[in-house]
Amino acid sequence: MHSFTTERLLIRPLSEEDKALFINLYTDAKVMRNISAPLSGEKAEKAFHNTLKIMKKAQPSIMTWVIVSLADNKAIGIQGFTWPTTNITQQGDRELTQAEIGIMLNTKANGKLFPEEAMGSLMEYGFTQLKLERINAVYASKNLATKRFVNKLGFFLPANLQNDSGKTSYQYxxxxxWKQRLIKKVFINASPKYT
Structure with missing residues (x-):
């Protein structure tokens, strides 16, 4: 994993120093309202340590980055890729060509077009560095903000693959x-601290 920058953001791998940010996001009812019930502090801390542990594996099923505003050097959220366990081949290897993307921002970062910039750059990283063939977005149908920004990024909404219950939406x-339309120009940082 690398860190990389956009015009307004530094995107760097999650590390031990990000524990408070991670716990604050996962325990905040407003941030979690369209994801699931907020976690307790204890469960959020356990999830944080599990995430770091998984990220150290040779083929991690989770890769998480912290989003930092370059204007004030403050962490404003996290984003990442996950590879569902359903993508395991018969040989036990993980299918690496598709990943699910997600983002969580603290409420002070809302309304500033950070999701488009952060996720657009992560998508470019996924296609260029991780050699992904498809990036999936699964979100609560009632989450209109997410629907707006994934549409802005150009995600395709296949009507035949939507959840029958109408509770979740799927776009890819x-x-x-991506080859036809470059999203954001990202700059991979060679900083050994984050590689």
């Missing part, structure tokens, strides 16, 4: 779409 963006 694939490598061919």
């Amino acid at each position: 963006f694939d490598y061919q779409q």
Whole structure:
């Protein structure tokens, strides 16, 4: 994993120093309202340590980055890729060509177009560095803010693959779409601290 920058953001791998940010996001009812019930402090801390442990594996099923505002050097959220366990091959290897993308921002970062910039750059990283063929977005249908920004990023909404209950929406963006339309220019940082 690398850190990388956009015009207004530094995106760097999650580390021990981000424990308070992680716990604050996962225990905040407003942040979690369209994801699931907020976690207790104890469960959020356990999830934080599990995430760091998984990220150290040779083939991690979770890769998480912290989003830092370059204007004031403050962490404003996290984003990442997950590879569902359903993508395990018969040989036990993980199917690496598709990942699910997600983002969580603290409430003070809302309304500043950070999700488009952060996720757009992570998508580019996924296609160029991780060699992904498809990036999936699954979110609560009632989460109109997420629906707006994934649409802005160009995610495709396949009507035949939507959840029958109407509670979740599924959209995807694939490598061919990306080749036709560069989202953001990201700069990979060679800083040994984050590689």
